[in-house]
């Protein structure tokens with residue numbers, strides 16, 4: 319196990335009926351004039367917006383609205399939000415929605431007190447020192463942004479999608495009511511499940527040895543996701559299954575299961591460029607990339623792939639042929655993704671061979687000198703192109 323320094327400051331308020339508390343909790347944190355940030359309309363049709371509004375009004379909070387966040391949230395709306403917050407002297411941001419709305423709110427939060435352009439934090443290596451406080455009411459179990467230190471924004475010019483990871487953007491609190499997710503279309507439920515699974519997976523595939531406890535925690539979350547995914551897709555209003563999926567999505571990405579180990583994250587970096595390229599849903603892009611990343615990588619650490627197959631997907635271990643066991647684990651993950659409605663190939667999501675070189679070039683590199691991405695097995699641009707070719 320490697321050394322770590324772990325703190326996650328986000329307070330979680332979880333369960334049925336908890337959204338009604340939002341206004342009074344914002345007041346606890348000193349919020350008086352709130353930017354109410356949301357997406358394309360789902361929160362209005364499923365009633366979440368009304369419940370939030372009533373709660374804010376009951377607490378006597380002034381509200382300025384900014385809707386219209388698109389999946390793969392855009393820098394242009396972030397800039398607009400920053401302007402509004404400055405003009406209206408906003409002192410608190412409430413994101414009501416999924417990862418896109420939350421990430422947009424986090425970007426606005428760090429942009430308001432900064433004199434330069436907020437994109438500096440995403441693409442020019444600048445580090446924000448402060449943020450307006452941000453809270454969230456989550457409506458889709460997926461990205462884990464409700465308890466993460468990340469925000470991922472797409473620059474409308476150049477179709478570049480870039481993450482910012484920094485302590486000051488942890489939400490101060492997040493309200494998680496699983497009932498809000500009943501209205502999700504099956505495809506969005508599937509995309510969310512695909513994404514949260516990969517958040518654990520990226521941490522599971524580590525080169526660090528002696529990480530038994532976090533291995534087991536990762537396996538527990540992945541198994542919980544697999545079994546409850548089936549239940550929510552059969553009955554979208556199954557409260558207990560929705561609750562398991564929602565909490566799994568948060569724990570998958572609040573980095574508890576990443577403590578003492580170094581995760582990979584190459585698949586995430588490759589996927590960000592797919593959704594930056596043609597707006598594919600993040601989870602759907604991951605479902606295409608990850609099994610092919612596995613096919614490309616499994617020989618690098620066969621025992622870990624065997625462990626994944628046996629412990630996560632209950633594949634029977636073939637003691638005389640570990641490679642076969644590992645390959646069955648890869649197939650089991652592919653089949654799981656197909657069972658939740660996820661695509662299997664890049665052509666299904668409108669990405670073709672002629673684009674592979676451009677995408678591989680755009681992928682954020684972890685080691686600038688060597689030009690590689692990922693920690694488990696660092697990938698060169700040529701390796702990324704090969705994975706894209708396997709996924710075509």
Ligand code: NZQ
Pocket residue numbers: 356357358359360361364387388389390391415416417418419421457458459460461462463466467468469470498499500501502503506509510513571586600601
């Ligand atoms: O815009 P509306 O109308 O609200 O519709 C949304 C959107 O179309 C819809 N939706 C959300 N809740 C709903 C609902 N529809 C019906 N009922 C509900 N209760 O779902 C669609 C997708 O929403 P989005 O917020 O884009 O989904 P998600 O939470 O998967 O977020 C994806 C974004 O998060 C980033 C991704 O890259 C992507 O941009 N990520 C953020 C991370 C982080 N900040 O820690 C980590 C992740 O790895 C990820 O990269």
Ligand code: ZN
Pocket residue numbers: 461513514516517586600
């Ligand atoms: Zn993700």
